[in-house]
Amino acid sequence: MDRPVAKILITRPREGSERFALELAQAMPCPMPVLISPVMExxxxxxxxxxxxxxxxxxxxxxxxxxxxxxxxxxxxxxxxxxxxxxxxxxxxxxxxxxxxxxxxxxxxxxxxxxxxxxxxxxxxxxxxxxxxxxxxxxxxxxxxxxxxxxTPCNLTPEAISLLEGTSPVVLPLFSARSARLLAQQVSGGAPRYVVAMSWAVASELPHGWAKTIIIASRPDSPAMADGVASLFDGDGFIVTPEIRG
CATH class of the missing domain: 3.40.50.10090 (Rossmann fold)
Structure with missing residues (x-):
């Protein structure tokens, strides 16, 4: 049975999302599709x-x-x-x-x-x-x-909503408690979601069961967030870990 390749959704403000996408490209074990859809600007x-x-x-x-x-x-x-x-x-x-x-x-x-x-x-x-x-x-x-x-809060793009409400895995790096809260307010059930949170305070804003997996970054900084995202993937772009850890 084929395993679906996950996509990465970055919801930071536009400039921060673009910076993190470049940083993430250096940390990932293989090239991965990345979608940017800010939940605030x-x-x-x-x-x-x-x-x-x-x-x-x-x-x-x-x-x-x-x-x-x-x-x-x-x-x-x-x-x-x-x-x-x-x-x-x-x-x-x-x-x-x-x-x-x-x-x-x-x-x-x-x-x-x-x-x-x-x-x-x-x-x-x-x-x-x-x-x-x-x-x-x-x-x-x-x-x-x-x-x-x-x-200022922003609506997710139709593409981002479709991704989050679909069936393929979605990896979500979340940098702030407010971003997590705004994201959860816009989408409830749907795709298997793998969250990399900057802290437990960020993760705690997500409703119980909203994410399949939550990883807490080893440090509250961008490089650790990129490493956390990369740790979810094998060299072919498939999700390799189901557990909650931090």
Missing amino acids: IAPLPDLLPLDHVKGLIVTSQNGVDVLVQKTDRRDLPVYAVGARTTATAKEAGFKARQMGEDAEELVEAILRLGPKTPLLHLRGEVARGDVAQRLSTHGILTREKVVYAQ
Whole structure:
């Protein structure tokens, strides 16, 4: 009996999906069909960026760096970033960036240990996790926050819905809890779904039984997500593992 070849569906915002698709191509054991259908898009907000008296900036995603590049020519402020890629992007843009962990929890702990000059300003989206500014301020590191980009929900494309409601396996890398929630709201039953989630918090947004398999990435970063997706496939593009692990 023939085994159906799985397809990969990436639901990140368009630019992030395209970056991850390129990264995934390097990690996969063989070329695989990839479909991009964002469940939300990122749009910078028109507000000015209030940097007067600010002594340092916090960015917890590449979206924050992108907005920073658009909004200011200043490169004198230290930037405290989450993740290697966000840090690298900030450095490439000319900022004095320093990686402070892989997630908001590690960032808060690292900044508390560092004890930087204050006040700090956290640039974030409309929807954010971790209460970074509040937690830092509570522990004596005065931090304000500024919402600098919107995260607008999008409908899945007809092709993506057909894929998710079909019979062939679908592999879904999910990077955020909100993406997981928006995805599950649009599609219920259907194809056997193999989810690679960035964290248990992401996976917990999926209804029980929505996915056949859930893998939690070994680290909350893009390379680990690509490795998690690749681990599901053999050299011919067939799914090789049915278990839930993380």
